[in-house]
Amino acid sequence: MRPGPLLSDRWIMNRTVCTVALISLAFCCLALAGPSTDGESTPLARLFGMGPAENFTIRSETLERDFHVYIRLPREYAESECDWPVVYMLDGGILFPMLAPLHLMMEIDDLAPPAVLVGISYGGLGYANGNMRSTDYTAPAPEPDYYGGADAYQRFLSEELIPKINRDYRVDHDRSLVLGQSLGGQFTLYTALTRPDLFGAYLSINPALHRNVEFFIELEPAARQDPTPLLITRASEDREPFRNALDQWLEHWRGREAGSLALSVQGLEDEHHASSAPAAYRQAMAWWAAAGGDTCSGSLGSD
Template sequence: MLASTLIRRPAMTFSKPGRWILSGLLFALLTACASTPSPDESLERLFGMGPIEQFTISSATLGRDFHVYVRLPQDYQARACDWPVVYLLDGGILFPMLSPYQLMLEIDEQAPPVVMVGISYGGLGYANGNLRSTDYTAPAPEPEYYGGAFAYQDFLAEELLPEIEGKFRVDADRSLVVGQSLGGQFTLLTALTRPELFSAYLSINPALHRNLDYFIELEPAEAASAVPLMITRSSEEMASLSQPLADWLAAWQTRGSDHLALELEWLEGHYHASSAPEAYRRAMAWWTAAGEACPP
């Protein structure tokens, strides 16, 4: 019988740089094998914001895309009814801020469940496609890029609102639109010129500093009844923004028009950009049309 022969191979050795390369290859392999969550899955993990659905709408009116985020009530699938709906301008900021806050208000019974719709540009600043300074504004002597609000109203009326009302069970007669700063200018302008688009309006620190005269001279459109509008003003607002709003309010109250069912809220200790949660909380308490229960 022949004795078996054990062949011993020399162990592989690596230089220090070689060990780094091998470690990098192993890490890349493990990373490639790991499960990477999709954007939808990542949003689901932020459970306080959802459930969320999202889609992109290509506007034929404006020739641009908008990214739309929709937060549904927790019991949306269990209750076959039409829900109150809140539309958020500047949705890229206000939607992630207010959607979990809405849940907290529901827990404390300070707000009814609603469908919340955030309309986002997808980026911050003009270079990133954010044309809020055009879309949210009435005409002004300057800057020249002001004055696109009426086209944006057409986009809402002809494209976005029908899309939301077709995809989701919402009650168009219980709709609130929320705008802040220039968005607040838009909600004020729309309450005056196209009040049928929404059933109620929230204008947070509306910025009228570049086109105050336009608003003072504006004749409101006809409305079937007084248009519910809440305007919130922050005590720490800069004078360059607070004074034009005060001037418009004085002129409006002197006019004595019954076009608006105007509610004014003073936000003590709040600032121009950071007051949205408190303004929203007060608006939800004021917006009684949304308080009707959705039956199980």
């Protein structure tokens, strides 16, 4: 039997549960929307701050598991024929209901480009509820032994989910951003280094490298035609093991004089490990627009 998360991983989950409580109303409304099967879309009309919103379930042949995917479309999506920038959110069961309404409010204030938002959810919190983030989002580590599934999760994205999104929605994948937090931040960093062409740009929020930082230090990055846009945001109040591991990797990377990453590191003052995603997202939108994640018309805002 696969072991459960160790102490620090439990701490991550406990902090995440606190964040979930703040958005429990959104989860209740999502549950009331009812389940859907692959190919079906259920509008979440009453959650107007998250919409126009749709959802579907996709069965991964690679991972032999279901994923629940939530989509928010730009307000002008139906009236426009253009291909929109697209944001992929790991841990979508938490981050999508948190960040989709924020993105809308940022659009109104000309702080974010209108974009198609894609939240990828496990449908439950914790391994017992089918949440395999500790495997799917991680590179190999000396321990725990359930780390190391990032390559398979990349195949799920590249061969199954991304083609479906490209087929069913008007998106410009060249202007795509993938974001992840904590272990999700480890995945976005790992993918920026190993499969840099999988997305247009990468956001790593408080990446949790505390169990396998040596792997990342020894990792030889893959080549991309242009340097890979990667933003790392780090909370000033993050726990010491996370801060120290990231410091180690950053010190090593900056000493390489490597040109494969267009790396930006931004601090999040007075923010903590699990609760800093909104602050990170706000910083990331300006950075992403500058990196080429702009709108169909090439300008921010939607009025």
